Amino acid sequence: MPNPKRILIVDDEPDIRTYLSTLLGDQGYETLQAKDGEEAMQKVQAGPPDLITLDISMPEKSGIRFFREMKTDDRWKHIPIIIVTGVSEDFKKFISSRHQVPAPEGFVSKPINQEEIMNLVHSLIK
Amino acid sequence: MNNQMKPSNLSKPSDCLCHIEPGELSPLPAPYEDFNQVTIPPLNPEKVKHLETSLDDTIAIGIPKPANKEEEEALVLRFLSGLKKLFEKENNWTFLQPLMLSMEHCAKCQTCSNACPVYEMSGRKDIYRPMFRAEVLRRIYKKYLKPGGKITAKLTGDIDLNWTTIARLAELSYRCTLCRRCATVCPIGVDNGLITHEIRKLFSQEMGIAPKELHDKGTVQHLRVGSSTGMNPLAAKDSVEFIQEEMEEITGYKVEIPWDVEGADILLIHNAGEMLAWPENVGAFATIFQAAGLSWTLSSEAVGYDAVNYGLWYDDVQFSRVAVRHADIARRLKVKKIVMGECGHAHKALTVIADRLLTGDLNLPRESAMVTLEEIVRSGKLQFDPLRNDFPVTLHDPCNMVRSMGIVEPQRRILRKIAPGFREMTPHGVENYCCGGGSGFAIMSGYNFAQWRNLVGSRKKFLQILNAFEGEPREAPKYVCAPCSNCKGAIRDIINYYHAEERSRLYYGGLVELIVNAMVDMKKPMIRFGDEPSWRS
Amino acid sequence: MGFYLLSYLCIFVFILATAYRIYRQITLPIHVRWELYPVQHETAARAAYGGSYLEEVNWWEKTHKRSLFNELRYMLPEILFIRGLWKENRSLWRISFPFHFGLYLMIATSGLLVVHALVILGSDYPAAPGGTIKSLLDGLIVVTGWTGLVLGNIGSLGLLSKRWTEPELRNYSSFSDYFNILFIFLFFVSALAAAVFTDPLLVGAKAYAFGLLTGGLPLNGYAPGQSIAGGVAIVSASLLAAYIPLTHMSHMFMKYFLYHKVKWDDAQNRRGGRIEAAIMENLELKPTWRANHVDADGRKSWRDIASSAPKEK
Numbered sequence: 001m002p003n004p005k006r007i008l009i010v011d012d013e014p015d016i017r018t019y020l021s022t023l024l025g026d027q028g029y030e031t032l033q034a035k036d037g038e039e040a041m042q043k044v045q046a047g048p049p050d051l052i053t054l055d056i057s058m059p060e061k062s063g064i065r066f067f068r069e070m071k072t073d074d075r076w077k078h079i080p081i082i083i084v085t086g087v088s089e090d091f092k093k094f095i096s097s098r099h100q101v102p103a104p105e106g107f108v109s110k111p112i113n114q115e116e117i118m119n120l121v122h123s124l125i126k
Numbered sequence: 127m128n129n130q131m132k133p134s135n136l137s138k139p140s141d142c143l144c145h146i147e148p149g150e151l152s153p154l155p156a157p158y159e160d161f162n163q164v165t166i167p168p169l170n171p172e173k174v175k176h177l178e179t180s181l182d183d184t185i186a187i188g189i190p191k192p193a194n195k196e197e198e199e200a201l202v203l204r205f206l207s208g209l210k211k212l213f214e215k216e217n218n219w220t221f222l223q224p225l226m227l228s229m230e231h232c233a234k235c236q237t238c239s240n241a242c243p244v245y246e247m248s249g250r251k252d253i254y255r256p257m258f259r260a261e262v263l264r265r266i267y268k269k270y271l272k273p274g275g276k277i278t279a280k281l282t283g284d285i286d287l288n289w290t291t292i293a294r295l296a297e298l299s300y301r302c303t304l305c306r307r308c309a310t311v312c313p314i315g316v317d318n319g320l321i322t323h324e325i326r327k328l329f330s331q332e333m334g335i336a337p338k339e340l341h342d343k344g345t346v347q348h349l350r351v352g353s354s355t356g357m358n359p360l361a362a363k364d365s366v367e368f369i370q371e372e373m374e375e376i377t378g379y380k381v382e383i384p385w386d387v388e389g390a391d392i393l394l395i396h397n398a399g400e401m402l403a404w405p406e407n408v409g410a411f412a413t414i415f416q417a418a419g420l421s422w423t424l425s426s427e428a429v430g431y432d433a434v435n436y437g438l439w440y441d442d443v444q445f446s447r448v449a450v451r452h453a454d455i456a457r458r459l460k461v462k463k464i465v466m467g468e469c470g471h472a473h474k475a476l477t478v479i480a481d482r483l484l485t486g487d488l489n490l491p492r493e494s495a496m497v498t499l500e501e502i503v504r505s506g507k508l509q510f511d512p513l514r515n516d517f518p519v520t521l522h523d524p525c526n527m528v529r530s531m532g533i534v535e536p537q538r539r540i541l542r543k544i545a546p547g548f549r550e551m552t553p554h555g556v557e558n559y560c561c562g563g564g565s566g567f568a569i570m571s572g573y574n575f576a577q578w579r580n581l582v583g584s585r586k587k588f589l590q591i592l593n594a595f596e597g598e599p600r601e602a603p604k605y606v607c608a609p610c611s612n613c614k615g616a617i618r619d620i621i622n623y624y625h626a627e628e629r630s631r632l633y634y635g636g637l638v639e640l641i642v643n644a645m646v647d648m649k650k651p652m653i654r655f656g657d658e659p660s661w662r663s
Numbered sequence: 664m665g666f667y668l669l670s671y672l673c674i675f676v677f678i679l680a681t682a683y684r685i686y687r688q689i690t691l692p693i694h695v696r697w698e699l700y701p702v703q704h705e706t707a708a709r710a711a712y713g714g715s716y717l718e719e720v721n722w723w724e725k726t727h728k729r730s731l732f733n734e735l736r737y738m739l740p741e742i743l744f745i746r747g748l749w750k751e752n753r754s755l756w757r758i759s760f761p762f763h764f765g766l767y768l769m770i771a772t773s774g775l776l777v778v779h780a781l782v783i784l785g786s787d788y789p790a791a792p793g794g795t796i797k798s799l800l801d802g803l804i805v806v807t808g809w810t811g812l813v814l815g816n817i818g819s820l821g822l823l824s825k826r827w828t829e830p831e832l833r834n835y836s837s838f839s840d841y842f843n844i845l846f847i848f849l850f851f852v853s854a855l856a857a858a859v860f861t862d863p864l865l866v867g868a869k870a871y872a873f874g875l876l877t878g879g880l881p882l883n884g885y886a887p888g889q890s891i892a893g894g895v896a897i898v899s900a901s902l903l904a905a906y907i908p909l910t911h912m913s914h915m916f917m918k919y920f921l922y923h924k925v926k927w928d929d930a931q932n933r934r935g936g937r938i939e940a941a942i943m944e945n946l947e948l949k950p951t952w953r954a955n956h957v958d959a960d961g962r963k964s965w966r967d968i969a970s971s972a973p974k975e976k
Contacts, residue, residue, distance in 0.1 A: 057360075063361065064361050064364035087357055088399065090355070090402040093402075094401075094403070130834060211952060216951065217951060217952060219693075220945075222691055223925065224694055228921075234840065236835070237751050239831070257835070311747065315918060317699070330954060331954050341956075443952065443969075443973075446965065446968070447971070478696045478698070482932055483946075483969070491721070493720070497717070497719065500720075529699060532701070533718055534718070535712065555713055
């Protein structure tokens with residue numbers, strides 16, 4: 001593939017990063033990894049990805065804070081974000097109904113269902 | 127159906143010991159008659175083929191089937207070793223005396239059965255009788271652990287112990303919400319809810335068997351990440367920040383939510399589920415405390431921002447760990463008292479049960495938010511316009527707060543002052559019925575358990591709520607005030623399941639939302655019924 | 664003399680079994696609170712709706728007002744008239760009440776019989792004493808005795824037939840449940856037969872009680888076992904006294920612990936107090952639960968485990 005789409009995987013658990021990286025890499029995507037919201041922001045600033053998978057509970061900077069910063073910054077708000085989290089089901093409704101931010105483009109509960117996340121990724125970056 | 131069910135049937139092999147046929151559940155009134163033929167949808171055979179499903183129409187734990195006879199026998203022995211430990215002070219000093227008393231003095235008079243909403247609503251299925259599982263445990267204990275038990279069992283009540291008995295008993299301990307209504311009516315004082323609690327403990331503490339919502343995603347996650355919601359401290363703070371900002375939009379009143387203020391008078395602990403599912407509740411608390419000029423704080427330390435203690439429902443060890451963390455956080459923050467937010471089981475866990483666990487400087491004062499709020503409302507520091515709450519309101523009594531703690535009147539005195547449309551359910555107070563979400567059920571929804579809860583466990587509450595609003599016009603919005611996160615979860619689910627918002631215009635929420643809604647300082651209403659504001663400015 | 668020996672033996676068993684049950688309860692470690700409201704020693708205003716001292720702001724700064732009067736006002740009708748059952752299970756109460764009240768009257772009669780014997784011993788035995796106290800006792804014994812026997816027979820027969828005919832009781836009953844009621848019925852029916860056919864004034868009972876207190880001295884030429892019914896009544900009453908504390912029927916007195924040590928036990932743990940000391944002892948106990956997350960090894964105490972994190976899987 002000449003110009004592969006880039007996906008930033010943000011999660012504090014190395015196992016999840018490796019799993020998603022392998023899964024997405026096998027589908028021809030280029031993957032980047034960040035272990036928390038802080039590092040993720042640096043990666044975005046270094047070169048915006050085409051899509052982000054985002055964990056919520058992380059040290060340094062939470063996924064919520066990172067999501068909020070991304071979605072309120074004109075430079076980055078067009079980048080689709082799939083929230084991939086073990087936080088309870090209520091979180092989806094919570095984050096989708098906040099006045100300050102738009103709803104996330106995708107939402108996947110852990111443990112990750114491979115088909116579910118691949119379908120979402122494909123539909124968000126054609 | 128089988129009307130000759132006996133405790134000994136629990137060990138007889140069959141695919142399904144107790145099945146509820148359409149039409150057997152207690153009937154619902156208009157406009158809900160279409161639900162009267164509805165019954166629990168069958169489990170997906172593919173999904174449960176490796177699980178123990180032979181008790182009834184649902185599963186709460188999902189116990190894997192043992193691979194072979196040897197494994198089964200090992201599990202039976204493990205069960206017996208756990209049962210023995212329940213009666214040893216080294217292992218069970220926490221509940222030994224109550225357990226022994228309840229095990230030894232039941233007269234099998236069945237007075238408890240009529241008090242149980244699950245038994246009554248199920249169409250009076252024997253296995254749901256409060257004393258059924260207690261009698262099974264009693265028989266196993268006498269037969270297998272008492273000297274000469276194999277002989278005396280012929281006289282005092284026999285039962286076979288095999289893997290089926292055990293797997294069913296484990297599941298059966300999750301068909302009771304531990305509401306303890308049965309215990310209040312027992313003429314002798316026997317507590318079948320307690321025996322259920324002890325059965326759950328045996329399975330968890332000895333065999334590692336517990337619903338994943340309570341253990342893996344519950345207490346384990348709570349202690350590891352900081353909250354059973356899965357939110358770590360940063361995520362919790364960032365979530366609350368949203369609601370802090372939104373409160374000004376909602377009510378026109380700006381709030382600051384203080385975090386980790388050392389030496390504050392009050393450490394307020396919410397059920398963290400509140401922050402995600404009902405963030406307005408957290409905002410309403412902040413509004414009231416700020417307007418009343420209290421010195422208060424939230425904690426952002428792991429475990430300190432989540433009042434839940436699921437250990438209360440199934441495991442004393444996990445219970446102790448969470449309670450000690452809560453107390454230790456308050457101790458290091460040097461607060462004068464902990465105030466428990468609107469969460470019933472957290473109330474009982476930290477205030478009453480942990481009272482005989484916390485010693486020295488860990489034993490610091492704990493107070494119910496109902497009491498703190500009443501003091502504020504009575505103090506005159508806040509001005510109210512009760513007419514802003516001019517809609518029908520009824521109050522749900524969380525079992526843990528009311529029947530198990532005797533906190534009955536403060537919330538009522540508040541409602542009488544701020545909600546002219548307040549009316550009681552029948553019965554209420556310490557005689558209330560459980561919401562159906564007690565003892566963890568509100569957060570358990572694997573397989574088809576949520577349908578069982580909505581159809582059987584919460585059915586009595588639904589009838590009570592409808593009854594409380596009888597005579598009100600259908601189109602008038604009605605508010606069920608439930609000052610407990612788990613109760614709210616269960617009530618939310620019945621409203622959705624029975625389409626009660628569309629059919630009866632039922633809404634629900636906590637107590638603080640009603641208080642804020644009536645505060646004169648608010649420029650806009652806190653409570654909305656769908657798109658409709660509860661009052662106009 | 665055989666009757667007396669049996670009675671002595673049974674009374675001895677009764678005392679031993681009762682003492683053992685109570686001893687076992689009072690030596691158990693303090694448990695966590697598990698009270699259930701209404702708690703009747705609360706002030707009358709609170710007990711009326713089931714409130715507790717936890718309803719007060721800063722409750723720990725206040726002395727907890729308790730009302731013994733209120734507690735007794737609740738307990739008396741509960742014990743005497745089984746009020747709980749009246750409220751919650753009326754159809755059962757209709758037979759359970761005569762059954763229990765019959766038993767209470769039998770206990771009361773036994774007490775009166777002992778007093779009667781003491782009065783005789785206090786006078787110049789063997790001359791039969793007279794006087795108002797004696798006449799009063801004679802009258803009371805006849806009234807309590809007869810009422811108790813009639814109620815007891817109605818109650819035990821009623822309980823027996825209800826347990827046998829109603830599926831919700833029958834399906835949960837074992838041999839011993841029927842045996843226990845039959846046993847009690849045997850006493851009631853034999854004692855009633857003795858009273859009806861040979862001894863309407865309960866002279867035999869008075870003489871037997873006198874004999875029990877005096878190692879077998881005959882009163883007015885009495886010897887136990889003159890009628891079959893009377894003999895059966897003595898034997899079954901003696902055996903019952905020994906049997907009841909060995910079974911769940913000990914709820915007669917164990918109800919004290921069910922209520923006062925669990926249902927109504929709302930005592931707070933105060934720093935430096937007796938309860939705290941008992942908890943500290945408990946926290947040193949070493950559990951052996953085997954689930955992984957507990958992480959017990961038989962050396963770690965509850966205190967160690969409660970202040971640790973669960974073992975990761």
